[in-house]
Amino acid sequence: MLPISYGTAIIVFCIGLYTILSKRNLFKTVIGLSLMEGGVLMLITSSGYVPGGVPALLPFAGGEPVNPLPHSFTLTAIVIGAADVALALAFIIKIHRRYGTVDIDKIRGLRG
């Protein structure tokens, strides 16, 4: 189960990286950022998984708990990621008001 989880996280991360590098639409860039964030969160959470573990709620009924430290990291990272996406989208709206397009090549051409 863990190799599948790690592999999925890495594949999702690479899909996000490919999206950021190859797409020219700014919305696609933010979507790629979200995908990369999802891959990283999944990797961190998988690293805390113990085979046959139970959730880290006292008293641990029925076995050893999983590692709660990565969970507390990812929990705050998700909320901050949503705030980051909001800031990026706000910048996209501002760029669209200024340049009238969300295509990154056109924006580059306009500036130069």
Added chain:
Amino acid sequence: MKSPRNLQRLGALALSLALGWWLWQGVTISPFQGITGPAARYIHGTARDTGAANVVAAILFDYRGFDTLGEASVIYTTVCGVALLFAKRRYRRSSHGLSFIVKRSMALLVPFILLYASSIIVMGHLSPGGGFQGGSVMATVTILFCVIYGSSFEAARVSPKVKETIESSGALLFVLIGLVGLVTGGAFLTNIAAGFPRGTMGQLFSGGTIPLLNIAVGMKVGAGLSTLFYSMVKILEDPTESSPPEV
């Protein structure tokens, strides 16, 4: 036009595949050797040190409470940034919302959603949940208001200034609870050692400062994310519509 574009795509694909292969090598060589280090201390010491049943909440608000304060201030900074970007525009009515049936159904549902959010926040030290999750549910309720009643409904009843006040008072509550630890001679955000009652594990009033910090973070996250959404909705206005929305 076509060939450099494809070349760029090919380069991106090659880079992604190379990075994926490299990451996979790194993942597969690291073996799993039990829970050690700080995590083991957190798991075994939570009942004694904090009295909370949820180990994740204990880590977030007791062992690493200062980190949580920093992360909450990141949300505050983002809200300030978005509100600053759209500072000059004002709320106007954007739409009349959905039909009467949907509005009445929403009015029946809202108390239960708010009850769910409050229970997530208040029971954060006993069950999965806490300030971050409950605050997000509260923010989602305001988004539902915007979708169903039109964007001017919620802004007319809960003004942005009230939301800013709630968010700031959440941050202030967090810092004040932390300062109690300093006053009693401990470190910042000291929990049990500063005289807060530990209580019985599993009861509602247990865990020292953790429920209070959950409420503070819930206020902060709920008001902050709601302000983020409404700062962006503000610019959705359509000046051509003139008649007021019926509620």
Added chain:
Amino acid sequence: MSITFFAFLAAFLIVTALTASEARDMLSAVIALSVFGILMAIIFVILQAPDVALTQAIINSGLVTSLFLVAYSQTRKRGDDPDRENDR
């Protein structure tokens, strides 16, 4: 939890990620991102992280999707169509 079900979820997650990355229509991409968030929440539950799953389900399906839709409707209002200049 059977490993077949987990593998199915992982494959579906990759498919939704590819859809969010490659869809021409921006609305389809945003909805695929929402489904991606829900699948991530299910995977977090299987990985025994209920706190993280709760956060992910609320934020990445509700909040981020609505933010994307607000920004998309705002940028589409100005005449040109972002769908057309997505891939060329």
